[in-house]
Amino acid sequence: MNPTIKTVLVIGSGGVGSFYGGRLSKAGLEVSFLCRSDFHQVKSKGITIKSYQGDFLVTPAQVVARTEDYQGKPDLVLIATKVLAETNLVELLRPLIAPGVKLLLIQNGIEVERELANAYPNTPLLSAIAFIGVNKTGPGQIHHQLHGRLEIGAYPHGWDLELDQVMAAFEPTGLSVKHSTNIEKSRWKKLIWNAAFNPVSVLGLANTQQILTSPQSRLLLKGIMSEILAIANSRGLGLSEELIEQNIRVTEEFPPYKTSMLLDFEAHRPLEIESILGNPIRLAKESGVLVPHLETLQALLKLRVKALE
Template identity: 30%
Template structure:
């Protein structure tokens, strides 16, 4: 990593570190703004699309509950991945590879392979950071970039882009970071008859998540003939990736905390700890997001207060709560909110609409696969059925496909 391996948290880099965010939405702009510290040799750039001109002309105006109002002017703003790949560091002579590539786009593996999108940015020493919803989001990147360190991240934040270049952070700033080697690896299996039912829009093959089983580290794969012979070679690759990823995650945590003053940045003790947090967030997302669409557009509090919907939401969450330990080999810590606690908290979340409902109402693609499809396939690969979640997945996926065919988009 060009010297970052020896850099200890708490010390500033002795040469410029270049970080690019792929996705200049509310979440990306907020976390980018707290990471950009040129006086400490840390330079953050953005790849923007619809808001490119606003960001180029005026930077990002942030209205935050936590840090007040301020303007973030990135090191550079690029209109495309190609532009960022051509010149990672436009203010200095000669290009340098990106040290960190932080992906904050919506995860839509049924529509596109984002690992292919960022490929022009990735150098031999680049670290890929994924701040995305759902589970199994890391595997396409691991398949395409087998030797690059990957950091998986889970965030809890309420933020919105109220107009191009203006971001409002309403509540929360928590982000969890952890290394990823292959704890949610995809392995093709011709024995899985359900693969034919996975949507195959825009590159849905075994490397992008469409039609693939997911076998977490330490689990039994569908066939065991090559397991023993490949175990030592896998460890030889995975252990260094975990070590490097953990170190690079610690550096990010230090910069966000010490320099960016975000107080609730957490580096997970190991890879499974981070995946446990992903599955806990899934309890909320997989219950409330699709149910709000299926229930006709009802918000979180409205659903939590309806007796039948509350029973349904609790059933989905408890199904995930019971399946996750069998998938990960580790249960949820006692400190994590139980399904009943989540329901009680949701009763107070008046006026809140889940992101999937907002996407549905706006006619945009929903994160169906990473929030619903992947966990169903992960569980099935471990011999665990989740019938409630599978039913929700089948119905919401069908709704999206029917609407897409009607619009001529599929």
């Protein structure tokens, strides 16, 4: 397919945005970055990606501090900000919304797309989850440790052509990009792991193996995962109980590592409590599903974060 996506603006210069934007740039696309705190560093020195697949330097086509400053019209806006209450994505994107622009959201959690879809119903919105181990280690400094697979789906449905075009844009990067026919379901499947390991790691100050070694917290993981399954299945997503053992087994086979939420917590960065716990709890209430584990984690995490302030 003849690539129709040539210009990309990446919103968010954290690990995920920098890595995928960087790989698209390396593959020949014209990639620009919206940066806030890192603006001067990225503008003068670009973004350095240290990767187990080979280090490289990204020199952005444009570096902007505000979406209004972007020159021209991007074919694709890649949104990889954290999901935080204080970020108003709808307003942030407004200057970029125009015919021919596509949005690609790469974020964790569930229900992260709804607000954008409601605000810009005529703009193609594609939603993705990333299976990757990547962190920002400093301004314009990225460390890619593991994987990089993407699952991309149309949200809520109906953007088939645009989905093909986005997948074609990623083709020259050599990354594994999979088409998800039900991105909501894919998000819930990923949430099973995230809603369990992330909060427990922060509240217990423990890495994956420490959590799995204690019989009580191992049981707790399963209890949390069961609640996520129950909410998903109350919405007709038909997730299998086997996903619980599978998530535990896969994590067990990995060397001990700190979850991204624990890394954020230790670095005093904000945590994605809403998209990982708040949204599922809200949906559980709507469906009458009881989620005492999730509620306990949410309440404790909020206190714990406040204690840091």
